[in-house]
Amino acid sequence: MAETRLETLPEECLSHVISFTSPRDACRSSIVSGMFRDAADSDLAWENFLPSDYREIISRSVSPVEFSSKKELFRKLSSTPLLIDGGNKLIMVCWLEIRGKINTRMLSPNTTYGAYLVIQLAGRAFGLGVLPSEVSIEVGDYKTRGTIYMNHEQCKRQEVDVLSGGVERVLCARGDGWLEVELGEFYNDGSEKEVKMEFREIKGEQLKGGLVVEGIELRPKHSLNLEGFL
Amino acid sequence: MVTTDEKGPLTAKKKSVIIRSCDGDEFLVSESAAVLSTSLKKILEEKEDRLIHLSDIDNKTLAMVIAYLSTHADDGLSDDLKRSFDQEFVSGKEFDVLKYLVLATDTLQVTCLCYTVAKKMADIMKNKLVEWVRREFDIQNDYTPEAEAEIRRLDAWAWDDRQLEDD
Incomplete structure (x- = not known):
């Protein structure tokens, strides 16, 4: 040869x-x-x-x-996050729901992504940490959910598993003046799907306000690619 | 030695060409199969005689490529059958064999097969240690320790060697 x-x-x-x-x-x-x-x-x-x-x-x-x-x-x-949409400030509501959608076409294939809600809590923020908020991610048949507490005090705590089966997450300081909380993660296998990301707190009927939302950031999780994860 | 392709003896009507590997074996191939390779097609358009000598493709690799070309030139086979042939074609092949194949299909410009082989190689390479890649590609590390450290610093996230495989 x-x-x-x-x-x-x-x-x-x-x-x-x-x-x-x-x-x-x-x-x-x-x-x-x-x-x-x-x-x-x-x-x-x-x-x-x-x-x-x-x-x-x-x-x-x-x-x-x-x-x-x-x-x-x-x-x-x-x-570096790419800011495509601008920020919004919540004055006061009792039913809080934030949804984001993105097509996997806009993301790198064969990559695990984390979705993060990027926010600030104004000094007079109120009513947000009374009950846990629900977060979820849906990509095709894949669905993940968890709960978060919107409290400053819990900023530095690590993720803890809770009995409900989901994951309880907390707010983390990003170092750029904003706070972020993970909504969940998913694996983009390269096929075209819609990613639906949701954050909501609709159980407590108390008034909530003072939330400033920058947007939802998606970034690759540079942990190992778990192929066939979905 | 003249070997006919998989369809058996060719009829007098069909044009055929003889392709010679770098180690001297000759393969009789129908022109309709040969022209699926962009490089062979160009050669046939330019020269009169029907003998093509490939100086950098060995007989084993050439036999595989010709089997692929003949299958894809067969109008009697459905696209589904051709697709399953492609999957079968690369499955279970040693990495070393795939290396020769990807080189041959690149040289002969058989785009579809080159794509299939490259993808198969990539699937095998995924999650392998750098040492594995060096061994399989027969490549010596030519970096100084300082240069290597600098490259590792650039994309630190990629260098977590846990769960990587060495075989």
Whole structure:
């Protein structure tokens, strides 16, 4: 058999193979060797990991997104939230419900995402922490739910499992002046589905107010990809 | 040696070509199968004689590619059958064999097969340790420890080696 070692495989061919792995595998490929890195960092390899309509997404961004390669763009989109919609302030209600929808087309395939509600509590916030709020995520047949308490005091606590089967989550400070709470996580297998995210507190009829909502942020959870998770 | 493709002896009416591997084996292939490779199609358009010598594809790999081309050129097979042939084609193949195949299909520009093989290789590569990749691709680490540390720093999240596989 002739010596056609893969060292002589064209970079483009190798990039093609890497483009079918995952962002994590592609990053790790860059450490195999210098030649492997050129293939693993190429736009050809990373094009597949970006949402198919990333051009539209970044064109809707409030601040301009600049990048020199597709890999750099992926890093930016994963590490810095992209604010597409503006914020809203809740004056006072008794029935609180926030819903968000996004198509998985706008997200990277083969990636586990966490959805986070990004908020602030105004100094005069009231009525929000009386009862736990319900949060849920639905993607196709997959559904996850949990409960959260909207209290400042519980900011630093870790997630705790509760008897109801769901997960109880708490508010965390983001370091940018906003607070966030995880609504849930899901795995995007690359097929086109609608992600429905919901936050609600409708059981307590007390008045609630002082909630400032920046939006719902989706970002990859860089834990292991659990394939076939859904 | 002349080997006919899977459809058996070709009728006089059908045009055929002879493709020779780098190790000297010759394969008789119908022209309708050969032209599914963009590279072979271009060669056939440009030259008169019906012998094509491929200097960088060995006989085993070439036999597999020709089996694929002949199946896909067979008008008697449904698209479903061709699709299941494709899945069967890559399943259970050693990583090493796939490496030769992806190189051959890239050279011959057999886009569909190149895609299927690359995807299969990627499925095998997923969640593998860097050491596994180096071993299977027969590649030496040419980084200095400092350069390696710098790359690891760039995408720290990717370097959690728990649950990665080495075989």
